[in-house]
Amino acid sequence: MQTSVSVRDLSLNFGSVKVLENLSLDVGQGEFLVLLGPSGCGKSTLLNCLAGLLDISAGQIFISGKNVTWEEPKDRGIGMVFQSYALYPQMTVERNLSFGLRVARMPAAEIAQRVQRASDILQIGPLLDRKPGQLSGGQRQRVAIGRALVRDVDVFLFDEPLSNLDAKLRAELRVEIKRLHQRLKNTMIYVTHDQIEAMTLADRIAIMRDGIIQQMDDPHTIYNKPVNLFVAGFIGSPPMNFLKGKLEAGSVKIDGTSVSLKGYDFTKSMEGADIVVGVRPEHIAIGEDSRKMPVTMEGDIEIVEPMGSDTIAWTKIGAQPLTFRAAAEIHLVPGQKVAFGFDPARVSVFDAASGVRV
Amino acid sequence: MTADTYAATGAQPAMAGTKADAATGPSGPRPKRISPGRIGIYCFLIIVAAFFCVPLYVMLVTSFKAMPEVREAHLFNLPREWTIDPWIKAWNSACTGRDCTGLAPGFLNSVKIAVPSVFISIIVASLNGYALTFWRYKGAEVLFNLLVFGAFVPYQVLVYPIIIGLREMHLFATLPGIIIVHTVFGMPILTLLFRNYYSSIPLEIFKAARIDGAGFWQTYFRVMLPLSVPITTVAVILQVTGIWNDFLFGLVFAGKDNIPMTLQLNNIVKTTFGTVEYDVNMAATILTALVPLAIYFISGKWFVRGIAAGAVKG
Amino acid sequence: MADLTVPVAGAAPPARRRRKIQFQAIIATIPMIGIAISVFFVAILFTIYWSFTKSGMFPGWVWVGLRQYEILWNTNNWQIAVSNIWFFGAMSLVINLIVGFLLAVFMDQNIRQESLFRSIFLYPFAMSLYVTGLAWQWILDPNLGLQVAVRSWGWTDFQFAPLGDPKQAMIGLILGGTWQGAGVTMAILLAGVRGVDQEIWKAAKIDGIPTWKTYLYIVIPMMRGAIATTLVLQLTGIIRTFDLVVSMTGGGPGIATWMPAMYVINAIQSKLNVGQGSAAATMMLAPIAVLLFIRAIVSWWNKRSAGMNVS
Numbered sequence: 015m016q017t018s019v020s021v022r023d024l025s026l027n028f029g030s031v032k033v034l035e036n037l038s039l040d041v042g043q044g045e046f047l048v049l050l051g052p053s054g055c056g057k058s059t060l061l062n063c064l065a066g067l068l069d070i071s072a073g074q075i076f077i078s079g080k081n082v083t084w085e086e087p088k089d090r091g092i093g094m095v096f097q098s099y100a101l102y103p104q105m106t107v108e109r110n111l112s113f114g115l116r117v118a119r120m121p122a123a124e125i126a127q128r129v130q131r132a133s134d135i136l137q138i139g140p141l142l143d144r145k146p147g148q149l150s151g152g153q154r155q156r157v158a159i160g161r162a163l164v165r166d167v168d169v170f171l172f173d174e175p176l177s178n179l180d181a182k183l184r185a186e187l188r189v190e191i192k193r194l195h196q197r198l199k200n201t202m203i204y205v206t207h208d209q210i211e212a213m214t215l216a217d218r219i220a221i222m223r224d225g226i227i228q229q230m231d232d233p234h235t236i237y238n239k240p241v242n243l244f245v246a247g248f249i250g251s252p253p254m255n256f257l258k259g260k261l262e263a264g265s266v267k268i269d270g271t272s273v274s275l276k277g278y279d280f281t282k283s284m285e286g287a288d289i290v291v292g293v294r295p296e297h298i299a300i301g302e303d304s305r306k307m308p309v310t311m312e313g314d315i316e317i318v319e320p321m322g323s324d325t326i327a328w329t330k331i332g333a334q335p336l337t338f339r340a341a342a343e344i345h346l347v348p349g350q351k352v353a354f355g356f357d358p359a360r361v362s363v364f365d366a367a368s369g370v371r372v
Numbered sequence: 373m374t375a376d377t378y379a380a381t382g383a384q385p386a387m388a389g390t391k392a393d394a395a396t397g398p399s400g401p402r403p404k405r406i407s408p409g410r411i412g413i414y415c416f417l418i419i420v421a422a423f424f425c426v427p428l429y430v431m432l433v434t435s436f437k438a439m440p441e442v443r444e445a446h447l448f449n450l451p452r453e454w455t456i457d458p459w460i461k462a463w464n465s466a467c468t469g470r471d472c473t474g475l476a477p478g479f480l481n482s483v484k485i486a487v488p489s490v491f492i493s494i495i496v497a498s499l500n501g502y503a504l505t506f507w508r509y510k511g512a513e514v515l516f517n518l519l520v521f522g523a524f525v526p527y528q529v530l531v532y533p534i535i536i537g538l539r540e541m542h543l544f545a546t547l548p549g550i551i552i553v554h555t556v557f558g559m560p561i562l563t564l565l566f567r568n569y570y571s572s573i574p575l576e577i578f579k580a581a582r583i584d585g586a587g588f589w590q591t592y593f594r595v596m597l598p599l600s601v602p603i604t605t606v607a608v609i610l611q612v613t614g615i616w617n618d619f620l621f622g623l624v625f626a627g628k629d630n631i632p633m634t635l636q637l638n639n640i641v642k643t644t645f646g647t648v649e650y651d652v653n654m655a656a657t658i659l660t661a662l663v664p665l666a667i668y669f670i671s672g673k674w675f676v677r678g679i680a681a682g683a684v685k686g
Numbered sequence: 687m688a689d690l691t692v693p694v695a696g697a698a699p700p701a702r703r704r705r706k707i708q709f710q711a712i713i714a715t716i717p718m719i720g721i722a723i724s725v726f727f728v729a730i731l732f733t734i735y736w737s738f739t740k741s742g743m744f745p746g747w748v749w750v751g752l753r754q755y756e757i758l759w760n761t762n763n764w765q766i767a768v769s770n771i772w773f774f775g776a777m778s779l780v781i782n783l784i785v786g787f788l789l790a791v792f793m794d795q796n797i798r799q800e801s802l803f804r805s806i807f808l809y810p811f812a813m814s815l816y817v818t819g820l821a822w823q824w825i826l827d828p829n830l831g832l833q834v835a836v837r838s839w840g841w842t843d844f845q846f847a848p849l850g851d852p853k854q855a856m857i858g859l860i861l862g863g864t865w866q867g868a869g870v871t872m873a874i875l876l877a878g879v880r881g882v883d884q885e886i887w888k889a890a891k892i893d894g895i896p897t898w899k900t901y902l903y904i905v906i907p908m909m910r911g912a913i914a915t916t917l918v919l920q921l922t923g924i925i926r927t928f929d930l931v932v933s934m935t936g937g938g939p940g941i942a943t944w945m946p947a948m949y950v951i952n953a954i955q956s957k958l959n960v961g962q963g964s965a966a967a968t969m970m971l972a973p974i975a976v977l978l979f980i981r982a983i984v985s986w987w988n989k990r991s992a993g994m995n996v997s
Contacts, residue, residue, distance in 0.1 A: 067888050072400045081397035088894025100885035104907040113903075161889070173885075263943030413792050420789060424865065428809070434824065447825065447835035500718045507711035515722050517717075522726035524918075524974050526925050528950040529967040532736070532960060533729035536745060552823045555722050563718065574919040588710040617814030619929040624955070634816050638933065642822060650824060661813045663807045668812035669805070676808065677871055 017076075018044040018201035019064065019169055024073035026063060026225075033059050034225045043168075044199045048212040051222035052248070056158050057205045061267070064203065073343050078168050080162075087152050088114075090169075093162025097174040097316065101146040101156045107157050108142040111164050125164075134165040136195070152183045159194070172204040188214060209249055213237070243369040246292050246362055252326055252337050255298075258289045258366060266291055269332020273309050273363065276357055280372045286368035293356050295326065298338035300354040307355030315350045328353070329368070384539035387579035431652045435459060440683035442650050458649070462656035466649075475659055478636025482616055482663075484547060485632055490611045493562055494604060496555070501566025502596050505586065506578050516567070523560035531624055538625070547628025553625045554615050562607050567602040570596065609671050633660050730971070737964035745960050752830060754965035767849065767944040774856055774945070775924040778863045782920060783913075786871025791901060793872065794879050807869035815866060819933030822862040852942035855935055859943060862934055865925065871916045879905060901936055903920025920979065920990060946970050 019041040026034040034056050041047045046345045049057040050320045062068040064075060064085035101110050110133060115125045116237045133139045136156045146154055155175055162170055172191075176184045191216055195202055206212055212219050213233045220230040221244075229241045240246035244252045259268035262283045266273050266289060273291065275281050304310050313329035313336070329352070338354060340346060364371050437459050464474040466668055504512055534553065535544060540544040544551035573596075580592045622635040631639070637660045641653050668675050712719075737755070739747040758764050789807060793800060810818060825831050828847035836844040848854035849862075882905050890900040908911075916934075928947040935943045946966060953963035 024817075062888075064886070065892060067891060069401050074397060074399045083400070084398040084402045086894070087888075087892045094889070094892045096889060098883050098885045098886040100889040102885060102904050104904075107932065112896060117893065117895050161893070165893075189813060209861065380995050410795075413795050413797065415796065416788070417792050417803055420785070421803055424806050424810060426871070427818075427865065430825055433819050445830045445834040446838060447831055456886065496717050499714050503715045507709055511716075511885065515719055518722045519718070520724065521978065524922050524978070525726065525730065526922075526929075526967070526970045526974065527946065528926070528947050529733050529971050530725060530729050530965070531951070532745075532954050532963055533732040534955075536732075537724075537729070555723055559721060560726075560990055574931060577885045588714065592714075602915060615810060617816070619814065619816045619932070620951070625952070634814055637820075638816065641933070650827075650830065653820065654909065657810040657817050659815045664812045664814070665809065668809055672801075672805070674806070675812070 017041070018043040018045065019203065020076045021060075021064070022074040022076070023366045024075065025062075025064060025071045026059060026068065027071045032225065034063070034070075037225070037227060037235055037364070039220065039227065039230070041201055041203060042202055044196050045219045046204065046215055047200045048207045048216035048219045049203065049222060050209065050212040050219050050248075050357050051207065053207060055222040056225035057207075057222045058173055059225075061173055061203060063207045065092055065171055066090050066092075067076070069304075071102075090117075091167045092171055093165045094168045094173065095155070095162050095172040095175045097156045098175050099146070099151075099158045099178070101154055101157055103146050106143055106145055107138060107149070107160075110146065110157060111142075111160050115164060115357060116162070128164040128166060132160040133293065134162050135163065141177050144224075145325060151179050152187060155179065155187060156190075159191075168201060170200050170202045171205075172202065174205055174207070176208070177206070184208075191215060211233075213249075221248060239371070240292070241365050241371050243290060243292075246277065246364070247372075250294060250296050254292045254294050254362070255336050256339075256364075257293065257331060257334055257336070259289060259291060261285060261287050261289050269334055271311055271331055273358055277359065277364065278363065278372075280363070284365070284372065285324060290364040290366050290369075292362035293336075293338045295339040298356045299359050300340055301339060301344065304353045304355035307357055310353060310355035312351060312353050316349050316353060317347045318348060381575070405447075429656045431658055435462075435651055435658055439647070439649060439652050443686075458651035458655040459659070462640070462652045462659055466640045466652050466656060467645075468636065468643050475633060475636050475640065475656055478633035479659075481636075482633040485550055485554065485622075485626070485630065486615045487611055489551045489558065489615055490608055492551070492613060493555040493558040496605050497559055497562030497594065497607065498566045498597070498600055498604065500559070500563045501568075502513050502592050503564070503588075505565050505570035506591070516563075516686055519560040519563055523564065527557065527620055531620075534623050535624065545625065547630050549627070550621060550625045550630060550632075551610055553617070553621050557610050557621070558614065562611065565607055566600070566603060566609070569600070573599060604672055606677055607670075609667055609675055613667055613675075616663050635664075636660075701955040733964045734968050734971075735964075736960055737968045739961055741960035741964065743958040743960070750961075754961045755969075758962060758965045758969070763944055764946070764949055766941055767946045767949050770856065770943060771927065771945055772925070774859060774927065776861075776868075777856075778858045779917070779920050780923060781860065781864050782868050782871050783916065785868040786806055786916065787875055789868065790875035790879055793876055802986075804873070807872050807948050809865045809869070811870050812864065815863075815929040816933045818862050818866040819930045819935075821830040822858060822865070823934045826858050826861075849935055850939060852939050855939060855943045859930060859934060863927075866930075867920070868921070873918075874916050875909065881912070882908050903939055918977075922974070925973060 019039075021037060021039040024037045025032065025037075034289065046149065049060060051057045053330050063070050064077075066082070071085070074081060076082065077090050080091075102113065106134065106258065107112060108129060112125050113366055116126065120367065129142075130321065133142060136159060138156050138160060141149060141153055142158070142242065146157065149157065149285065155178075158175070158207060170172060175191075176187055179187065183342065188211055191202075191204075198282050204211075204215060216233055218230055219236050221228045223244055229234050229236060229245045231239075240254075243256070247256070259266040260271070261275075261281060262272075263285070264274065264276055266275055268291065272350075274312070293349055299307050311331065315327050315329055316326040319326040320342065320367045322342065324342050325342060325346060326337055327346050329336050346352070356363045363372050390640040433448070433450055434442060436456070438453065438455050438457065441452060459684065462475055464476050465472050466474045504516055534556075538549045538552070577595065577599075578591065581595045586594060616632075617634060618632065619634050619638065620631040623638075626632055635650050637656050640656050677681065699930050701857050714945070736745050738749055738751060739746050740750045793803060797803070813821075826833075826849045828834075828849055828850045831847070833844060833847045836846075848856075848858040849953075886904060886908075887900065890904060926947055929953070931937060931943055931945050931948060937944045937948055946969065950966045950970065951957045953966060
C-alpha cells in the first residue's frame with residue numbers, strides 16, 4: 015500500500031501548552047482514517063495542522079509523497095469539509111463550488127465540467143442556483159463536500175462534518191460519505207467524537223487523548239483488543255465492564271468470586287498484582303446460556319433498560335456494578351435473581367496500575 | 373490468544389515507500405518572514421494612532437504653558453517652563469461674563485444633574501426592559517417601537533414642546549426639570565439595552581421562577597435584578613458619559629443656576645477680554661473631558677461593550 | 687387578592703391570573719408608556735402642528751398652511767444649513783466608514799498591542815463633540831496652530847487653516863467629526879469581522895482565496911448588520927450635528943457652517959420664532975421618517991421573500 019499522508023514527529027505548542035507531542039502517523043492511499051477522541055484531545059488540531067491552517071512547532075508533514083510542511087493550504091492537494099459547513103452565505107451553490115477555481119483562474123469550461131461532476135456525484139444539481147440560507151442542513155453539508163470535490167484532490171479532510179445535523183440525517187449522510195469513499199477511493203481523514211461514525215466509516219481508527227494517539231487499528235481490533243483502559247472505556251455503548259481484582263494462582267479474585275485466567279501467559283509473572291478485567295456487556299450470557307460459560311455466577315437485577323432490539327440490565331458482582339445485554343425476548347424485572355456467565359477467553363485484562371493491556 | 377502483541381501504544385511505525393528526503397526537507401514551523409504587507413499594516417496603524425493622539429497631546433502641552441509661550445506658536449513643543457497656573461485658573465477663577473468662578477460650580481452642577489438622572493433612568497429602563505421581555509401585554513410591541521423611534525428622533529424636534537410642558541409644570545430651567553429631560557432622553561436606548569440583555573437570559577430561568585411561585589415583582593427583584601449587574605454597569609457608563617458630554621439640553625433646559633460643566637466650559641471659552649487665553653481654555657477643556665475619559669480608561673472593555681450594545685438598536 | 691404566589695387549585699382560571707400579573711406589568715411600565723406617548727408622539731405632533739401656524743414668541747393656533755415652510759426655504763441661513771448638512775453628512779459618512787473599515791481590517795491582522803491601538807482609536811469617542819470642537823479649533827488656529835508650527839519647521843508656504851476660510855471651514859468640521867467617531871465605527875466593524883465564522887476563513891484559505899479577496903467578496907457581504915448599524919448611528923448623529931459646530935466655528939466664518947440644528951435652536955432661543963423653529967425641526971424629522979419608512983418596507987419585503995422560500 016502506498017502512503018498518502020504521513021506525519022513525522024509532529025509537535026504543536028501554544029506558548030507553553032503542548033497540544034500535540036511528537037506525533038507520527040501514516041495513512042495509506044485510499045484509506046479512510048478516523049481520528050476519534052473526547053473533545054480537547056487534539057484531533058481537530060491535528061487535522062488543522064495537516065491542512066496547513068495551523069503552523070506546527072516541530073516535525074514534518076507529507077502529502078502524496080511531497081513534503082508540504084511549509085506549503086500553503088491551497089497547495090497541499092487537500093479538500094476540507096467543516097462542521098459549520100462554512101459555505102459562503104451570499105453566493106449561490108454553484109458559486110460556492112467554483113469560487114476557488116475562479117480565483118485560481120481556471121478555464122471556464124474546466125470549471126463547469128468539475129462543478130457538473132461534483133453535482134452529479136452528490137445529486138445537488140437542482141440546488142445550484144440557490145443560496146446556502148435556502149438549503150437544509152443535509153443539503154448544505156453536501157454542498158460543502160462538493161466544494162472539496164471540485165478541487166480534484168487526493169486527500170479529503172473532514173472536521174466533524176455531521177455534528178451539526180440531527181440523528182436521522184446524520185445516519186443518512188454517514189452512509190453517503192461511505193458510498194462516496196467507495197466510489198472515489200480517495201484518502202479520507204475524518205475527525206469525530208462519535209464512536210458510531212468512527213466504527214462504521216473507518217478502515218482504521220486512531221483514538222486520541224491529550225494530544226497522543228492511544229491506539230491506531232482497524233475497528234474490529236480496537237473494539238475487541240483495546241490497548242488500554244482508556245480505549246476500552248471509550249469505545250462501546252454501554253461501555254465495557256471493568257472488574258477490579260487481584261491475581262492469585264492463575265485466577266483473579268473479584269470481590270470474592272474467583273475467575274480462572276488459565277491460558278494467559280502473564281498470570282505467572284504478575285502474581286499478586288492488581289488487575290482490571292474488562293468484559294463487554296454483550297459477551298455476558300444469562301439464564302440457560304450462562305451454563306455453557308466457563309465462569310458463572312448469580313446476581314440480583316437492579317435496573318432494566320429495554321432498548322427495543324435488546325435490553326440492558328444492571329447487576330453486581332460483589333460491590334462492583336456490571337451491565338449486560340440480553341435478548342429483547344428475555345423478560346427481566348428488577349429484584350429478580352439471574353444466573354450469568356462469561357468466557358475468560360474473550361475478556362480484556364489490564365494492569366490496574368498502568369492501565370495497559372496485559 | 374495473548375494480548376501482549378498490542379501492548380505498545382502510539383502510532384505504528386512508518387510504512388515502506390516513504391520518502392528519503394524526510395530528514396532533509398522542510399521541517400518544523402514555517403520560517404517567519406517579515407513581509408512588506410505586515411510592515412505596511414503597522415505603518416498605517418501607527419500613523420493613524422499618532423493622528424488620534426495629536427489633539428490630546430497638543431491640548432496637554434498647551435495647558436502647561438504660560439500665555440507668552442503659547443503666543444510663540446510652537447504648537448507641538450513641550451513647555452519650556454511648566455506651569456499649572458492655567459489649570460488652577462480654569463478650575464476656580466476663569467471668568468464667564470461677570471462671574472469669575474471657573475469650572476468648579478459647573479462640575480458640581482454636572483454631578484447634581486448626572487447622579488439622579490442616571491439612577492432614575494436605569495431603574496425605569498431595567499423595569500421596562502424586564503416587563504417588555506417577559507410580560508408582553510397587548511400593545512407592548514407598539515410602545516416599544518415608539519421608543520425605538522424616539523432613539524432616532526432629532527432632539528431639536530422635541531425641544532420646544534418640552535419647554536412648554538416643563539413650563540406648565542413650573543419645572544423649566546430648574547434642577548428637577550433637566551433631570552427629567554435627561555431621564556426621558558436616556559430611556560429609549562437604555563430600555564433597548566435592558567430588553568436585549570434580558571432577551572439573552574434563558575427563558576427557562578423565568579419559567580422556573582414562575583413555577584416556584586414568584587410573581588411580577590418577586591421575579592424582578594429576586595431573580596432578574598441580581599442577574600443585571602453587568603448590563604447595569606454598561607448602562608451607568610453610557611448614561612454618565614452621555615449626560616456629562618451633553619451640551620444641547622444644558623443649553624436649553626438647565627437655567628442659570630444649574631449650568632453643567634460642558635456649558636460652563638462653553639461660557640468660559642466664549643468669554644474673552646481682548647486676548648484669548650488658550651492655555652486656560654485647554655486646561656478647562658481637559659478638565660471637562662476628564663470624567664468621561666477616566667470612565668473610559670478605567671472601564672475599558674465595558675465601555676466598548678456599551679457602544680456595541682448601544683449600537684444594537686440599528 | 688394580592689397573593690399571586692400561591693397557586694390555589696381551581697380558585698381562578700389561569701387566564702385570569704395571568705391577566706392580573708400582566709396588569710402589574712402595565713403598571714410597572716406606566717412611566718415608559720407616559721413618556722413614549724407624551725414625548726415621542728404627542729410632542730412631535732405639536733411641533734408639526736405649530737409649523738403650520740403663525741406662532742411667534744409663544745405657540746399660537748392660527749393656521750397659516752405652508753407659509754412657515756415658504757419662509758424657511760427662502761431664508762438664506764436655512765439654505766446654507768441644508769447644503770452644509772448634505773456636504774458634511776456625505777463626506778463624514780464616507781470618510782468615517784472607509785477609515786473605520788481600514789482600521790478594523792488592519793486591527794484584525796493578529797497585530798501586537800491590539801488593545802493599546804484600540805484604546806487610542808476609541809478614546810476620542812469618550813470626549814464630547816463640544817470638547818472635540820475646541821481641541822481642533824485650537825490646532826487649526828491660523829496664527830498659533832498647526833499652520834504656523836509646520837512653517838516654523840521650514841515648510842514656509844504650508845497652508846492649512848480651514849476654519850478661517852468660508853470655503854474650507856467644512857473640512858475642519860469633517861476632520862474633527864472623523865477624529866471623534868472613526869474609532870466607534872472601527873469597534874463595531876471589528877466586532878462584525880470577528881463575528882464571521884472562523885471556519886469560513888479556513889475554507890477560504892483551503893480554496894486558495896487571497897486575504898483581500900476574502901474580505902471583499904466573503905466577509906464584507908456577511909457584515910451587512912454591522913455596516914447597517916454604523917450607518918444608522920452615523921446618520922442620526924449627522925442630522926443632530928450641533929455641539930461640534932457651536933464649539934468649533936460657531937457657525938462661521940459668517941454663516942458658512944450653519945446647520946439645521948443650529949437654525950432650530952436659534953429660532954427658538956434667540957429669534958423667539960416658534961413657527962420657524964417648528965418648521966425647521968419638522969424638516970429635520972423628514973429624513974428620519976424616510977429612513978424608518980424604508981426600513982419598514984425592507985422588513986416587509988424580507989418577510990415576504992422568506993415566506994416564498996418556504997414554499
